[in-house]
Structures are given as C-alpha cells and as structure tokens.
Amino acid sequence: MTTGQPVGDGLVRVVTAVVGHHYVRRVTSLSTPLTERLGARLPIFGFTHSLDAAIAISRNGGIGIWGATRSTPEEIEAALTRMHDELGDLPYGIDLVIPPGMPDSDNRSEIEAAIPDEHRAFVDGLRERFDVPDDGEPGMRSRFVRSEESARAQVDVVMDSHLPILALGIGSPEWVIGPARERGMTLISLVGQPKHAEAALRAGADIIVAQGYDAGAHTGTVGTFSLVPRIVDLCGDTPVVAAGGVATGRHIAASLAMGAQAVWMGTAWLLCEEEHTHPAVAAKLMAAESADTVISRADSGKTLRQVRSAWSDAWAADDAPAPLKMPYQDILVGDVLGQIQRHEVEPLMHSPAGQSIAYFDELTTVADVMAGLEADTIAALERLRG
Numbered sequence: 590m591t592t593g594q595p596v597g598d599g600l601v602r603v604v605t606a607v608v609g610h611h612y613v614r615r616v617t618s619l620s621t622p623l624t625e626r627l628g629a630r631l632p633i634f635g636f637t638h639s640l641d642a643a644i645a646i647s648r649n650g651g652i653g654i655w656g657a658t659r660s661t662p663e664e665i666e667a668a669l670t671r672m673h674d675e676l677g678d679l680p681y682g683i684d685l686v687i688p689p690g691m692p693d694s695d696n697r698s699e700i701e702a703a704i705p706d707e708h709r710a711f712v713d714g715l716r717e718r719f720d721v722p723d724d725g726e727p728g729m730r731s732r733f734v735r736s737e738e739s740a741r742a743q744v745d746v747v748m749d750s751h752l753p754i755l756a757l758g759i760g761s762p763e764w765v766i767g768p769a770r771e772r773g774m775t776l777i778s779l780v781g782q783p784k785h786a787e788a789a790l791r792a793g794a795d796i797i798v799a800q801g802y803d804a805g806a807h808t809g810t811v812g813t814f815s816l817v818p819r820i821v822d823l824c825g826d827t828p829v830v831a832a833g834g835v836a837t838g839r840h841i842a843a844s845l846a847m848g849a850q851a852v853w854m855g856t857a858w859l860l861c862e863e864e865h866t867h868p869a870v871a872a873k874l875m876a877a878e879s880a881d882t883v884i885s886r887a888d889s890g891k892t893l894r895q896v897r898s899a900w901s902d903a904w905a906a907d908d909a910p911a912p913l914k915m916p917y918q919d920i921l922v923g924d925v926l927g928q929i930q931r932h933e934v935e936p937l938m939h940s941p942a943g944q945s946i947a948y949f950d951e952l953t954t955v956a957d958v959m960a961g962l963e964a965d966t967i968a969a970l971e972r973l974r975g
C-alpha cells in the first residue's frame with residue numbers, strides 16, 4: 590500500500606509494508622511540491638563556489654547552485670555553457686551577490702584613495718609578521734571591485750543564457766528580477782530576517798531561502814530555528830527553503846517539519862574532493878567544532894562566518910582597526926588574502942564555514958554526502974512515524 594503523507598508543506602511518500610509480523614512504514618521518496626516543480630529527486634540545494642561540486646550535486650539528485658559572485662563575465666559564460674552541456678534537464682542554478690550601496694563603477698584607484706593609513710599599516714604589519722610574499726597579483730576579492738558596473742556585466746551574461754535558476758545571495762534589485770522573470774528563470778532570494786523576505790516577495794522572488802545565523806559565510810543574527818517557521822508563515826504559497834546548520838538527515842526532517850520544502854547547504858561540500866579545498870584548510874575544517882567558527886568582517890566588510898585562524902584572531906585583537914565597509918575591505922585585504930592562499934601561509938589560511946562543520950570530519954565525495962543525507966532523512970522520518 591502506498592500513501593502520500595504531508596510533512597510540513599512537503600509530500601513525502603510512505604509505504605506500509607509487512608516485515609515479519611509487523612507493519613512498518615517505509616519512506617520511499619523525499620519529494621516535495623518544490624522538488625517536483627524543479628525536477629529534483631531530493632529536497633537539497635547545494636551551494637558551492639566549485640563548478641565540479643555544483644555539477645556533482647545536481648547529478649546526485651540535488652540542485653547544484655554555483656556561486657558566481659567573484660567570477661568575471663567570461664568565467665560565468667563558460668560555466669553556464671558547461672552546466673548546460675553536462676546537466677541537460679537536471680535542475681541547477683547560479684548565485685550572484687548584488688548588495689545595495691556599492692560604487693557605480695569598477696574604479697580601484699578611487700577605492701584605494703579612501704583607505705585610511707591606519708588600515709594599510711595594519712595589513713602591512715600582518716604581512717611582515719607572517720612573512721606573506723607580495724607577488725603583485727590580486728586575490729579573489731580584489732580581482733575586480735564589487736560595483737554596479739561589475740554586477741551589470743555579470744547579469745548581462747546570465748540574461749543571455751538558458752539558466753533555469755538564478756539565486757540572489759544579498760540584495761534583490763528590480764533590474765535583475767524583471768529581466769530574469771521575462772526569461773522564465775526561477776528566482777531565489779536568500780534572507781536572514783522577515784523584513785528581507787517581505788522585500789524579496791514584493792520584488793518577485795519565486796523561492797525564499799531562510800538562512801539562519803549558524804550558516805557559513807555572510808550571515809545574519811537570527812538562528813535557523815527561530816527564522817524558518819516565521820518565514821514560512823509569512824511566505825504563504827511561496828516555497829521556503831531552510832539554510833544554516835543543516836548537516837544531517839535529522840536536520841532535513843526538522844526543516845520539512847518546520848514547513849520548509851527543501852534545505853540549502855554550503856558547509857557540507859567543503860570536504861568533498863570536487864570542492865578542491867586546499868589540504869591545509871581542509872585539515873582546519875576537519876578539526877573544527879561548531880565553536881571554532883567565528884564571525885568576522887575582516888574578509889569582505891560584511892559579517893562572514895569562517896573557521897577560526899590567525900587571520901580572524903589578528904582582526905579581533907585589541908590593536909586591530911575595525912574592518913572597513915564592503916567594497917573597501919575587499920580591496921584592502923583582497924590581494925594579501927590571495928597571496929596567503931597562493932603561497933600557503935598556513936596560519937592565516939582559512940575558509941568560510943558554518944557551525945555545521947562539526948559534523949564533517951573526513952575527506953569525502955558529493956555522491957557519499959548525498960547518499961548519507963538521503964538515507965539519514967528517510968531513517969529520521971521513519972522514526973517519527975513509528
């Protein structure tokens with residue numbers, strides 16, 4: 590006998606079977622209205638900056654979302670072509686971050702001129718103390734200035750593509766949402782507070798990701814449990830996806846119970862081989878407990894949860910200046926961050942990571958993580974159903 594049983598707003602299929610002398614209820618599918626709409630087998634969005642990992646997530650039943658915010662239009666175009674060619678009809682998307690209040694143009698010298706001497710001296714001091722070679726090359730955060738001009742160039746490439754899903758990590762500007770809707774793209778907005786969800790709904794988002802404080806990288810102040818049901822209530826018929834601290838099938842079952850129709854995970858992929866995390870960073874991630882992640886504005890100017898390192902410690906010390914705002918902090922530290930990575934200055938190497946990092950302590954693959962999440966979610970739901 591097969592029955593459809595609602596879990597939150599989802600529809601998880603349950604089979605009642607006879608095993609020995611007992612009836613047991615088997616969960617045979619984790620589909621929800623949202624996964625059915627998008628054509629995914631599992632209610633798992635996987636956010637990653639690695640194209641290999643994003644493709645693997647979609648191939649293994651989820652919805653791979655490639656983080657493109659620090660990529661050039663040419664790189665985005667190449668990535669979109671690869672995803673389209675390799676994934677065909679499987680669901681996938683890209684994520685852009687378009688914060689309000691950025692400068693109009695990609696003018697590095699104007700930003701440089703506004704950086705206070707005290708901040709420059711502090712970064713020079715760090716460079717000297719940790720012996721970071723200056724190879725004259727930029728890093729990921731300083732290869733271009735985050736500006737309206739650079740965002741428009743990224744968006745132009747996206748609008749010329751067959752991209753099925755566009756996610757907006759910070760900011761939901763009308764000039765992006767309007768054209769994306771005209772092209773039939775599914776629009777996702779990440780929010781950390783009810784007022785942000787209201788703005789995203791007004792702007793026309795199709796899916797809201799409610800991202801709690803536990804999350805890796807840019808994060809807000811409200812915890813996932815406090816946030817998700819509030820956003821579900823506020824969103825009515827618009828599907829909500831839970832993010833921040835999701836690491837196991839138990840978290841996925843809890844997210845469905847809170848009314849989310851899927852989860853959105855970022856930290857989970859950092860130790861997958863497809864992510865290509867540097868071994869020194871991977872070692873720090875494997876050793877980290879939840880409390881070993883800290884929130885610092887030192888990387889980008891906005892609050893960014895990351896694995897603790899000599900970098901975050903230095904910026905939290907009494908002698909450190911307060912980090913600048915985005916994009917000034919990007920330009921202040923972007924080159925040195927790139928050089929730390931390229932020249933493997935181990936004490937300063939770090940990565941964004943969420944509190945869920947405590948659940949990940951070995952090198953693995955996307956296929957193994959996905960299979961584990963699926964089995965663990967089914968087990969959690971079956972336990973709940975007796």
Ligand SMILES: Cc1cc2nc3c(=O)[nH]c(=O)nc-3n(C[C@H](O)[C@H](O)[C@H](O)COP(=O)(O)O)c2cc1C
Pocket residue numbers: 636638656657658684685686757758759779800803804805806807832833834835853854855856857940941942943944945
């Ligand atoms: C290494 C890393 C980089 C991230 N970069 C971005 C980004 O560029 N844009 C974005 O919208 N979210 C970014 N995020 C946040 C994820 O989209 C996601 O909301 C978050 O990872 C979910 O929480 P979790 O880390 O507990 O899984 C990043 C997360 C990680 C771990």
